[in-house]
């Protein structure tokens with residue numbers, strides 16, 4: 377089974393299209409949430425994500441933009457973009473967002489793997505530190521690999537009972553689409569973030585996603601990707617929508 381892992385697309389149509397053009401062959405898509413919020417193409421992105429099928433885990437921005445929670449947890453800019461998204465979204469996409477399931481989600485064909493937005497312990501938890509990772513590894517003892525999003529940072533944690541180790545993919549320097557494969561080890565457990573398609577925050581502006589392959593020897597491999605895309609076009613849409621300028625400038629900075 378080859379799973380295309382997308383997360384935190386955040387209504388960035390140009391980034392999503394570049395990732396789909398760069399994507400290798402896959403059997404199924406798993407989307408780890410935050411389809412909308414921040415950027416200016418929520419309807420176009422919802423349309424494409426719905427057409428792709430596969431599994432979609434709800435993200436905190438999906439929940440807020442669908443009106444399922446208030447915006448009190450959001451900073452000013454996130455709240456402004458969520459309010460804009462609520463008015464921009466077509467009713468059918470709002471209805472679809474409202475039906476998305478909160479993680480953790482699983483797939484029958486892949487026992488031992490879990491899909492979440494924030495972490496196994498919560499949709500809104502940022503999995504950024506080793507102490508938090510320890511709590512999450514302990515909360516999902518029977519799970520070998522958790523795929524998560526929310527932090528917009530490509531990489532994650534490995535664990536074999538000691539101190540969780542943080543890792544990021546190590547790419548060769550180069551132009552065009554880059555990828556980097558990591559073989560998973562049976563004696564380790566993993567928390568893995570494919571990175572953010574539409575608003576990376578690891579100081580790399582290129583759109584991020586990953587491919588998980590289970591049939592290349594247990595427990596499989598994860599290949600991380602970075603994809604250049606038309607940032608200027610995405611920024612122009614943000615500005616044309618009168619969204620906060622910071623949402624446009626951060627795209628080019630990857631922060």
Ligand code: ZN
Pocket residue numbers: 384386410435437526527528
């Ligand atoms: Zn997000």
